[in-house]
Amino acid sequence: MSINRQIVLASRPQGEPSADNFRLVESPLAPPEQLADGQVLVRHHFLSLDPYMRGRMSEGKSYAQPQPLNEVMIGGTVGEVIASRHPQYAVGDKVVGMGGWQEYAVVNAAQPGLLRKVDTTHIPLSAYLGAVGMPGVTAWYGLMKICEPRAGGTISVSAASGAVGSAVGQLAKSRGCRVVGFAGGPDKCRYVVEELGFDACIDYRQHATLDSLQAALREAAPQGIDGHFENVGGMVLDAVLLQMNAFGRIAVCGMIAGYNGEPIPLRHPQMILTSRLRVEGFIVSEHMEVWPEALKELGTLVATGRLKYRESVAQGLASAPEAFIGLLKGRNFGKQLVKLI
Structure with missing residues (x-):
């Protein structure tokens, strides 16, 4: 326990990230008796891998500061308190935080927002990094506050089998909407329809042209689209713009198609005006007021089994870089985690 293994950002990627951009290091871990007042020592059980991390690896302008070189990669974590000098945290408490890509973290629990106790009686600990964590709240905010689902309307979502997209679709179904997803591959589309309950799912890999993709979308959403949740960009967004109803709403959560610096031009931006669309980007950490609800x-x-989710779990801290690269290429199925214990 005297050693803490960590993964740091060794270099900034040029184009697609590679394992060479990361480095596994070992740091000494101070003994628990040396904790300062208010500090908590957490042993991480799972760490979260998320697409936003790719943007943080670059120095370009973004909504958050770049990940510093030679420092522990940022990331959400869940784990267990193994030592505490804070009155509200006891040894054995399960917690969620932003501990980063490392096996242990010393957290100043007195600082608001750094650590939160969670109840694992009916909800698995790992779910607090997915459906009952940042991805779930991201889905909830974009759907409820921007897409504004209304019974009888149609909601579409890209990356529908992922941690965010799967929650968007299920939440929209619970509000009486028709839901159309986009996913890559027949297995993911089958899961989205048969297990998650979407009305339709389009395998974008089967459509090499915009005309082909648009035809499939017209068939899946014959009444047009009232709200769209965008995670990817590119040709999917082009097809959606052409199928949006007047006064439709588009929540822009991610643009994975351009995370490695590729241009992602819009073919028909005039549809924003023609259909009087509201297009709004958002970052869920800027809307903490909605997190409790x-x-x-x-x-x-999740506790009652009415929100289903799937996890891809890589084993061990050393597997994090390759699992992250796979996430950006769509190799994961559901929420991508790394199991550390």
């Missing part, structure tokens, strides 16, 4: 609903749905 969102987490209450998400937690209840």
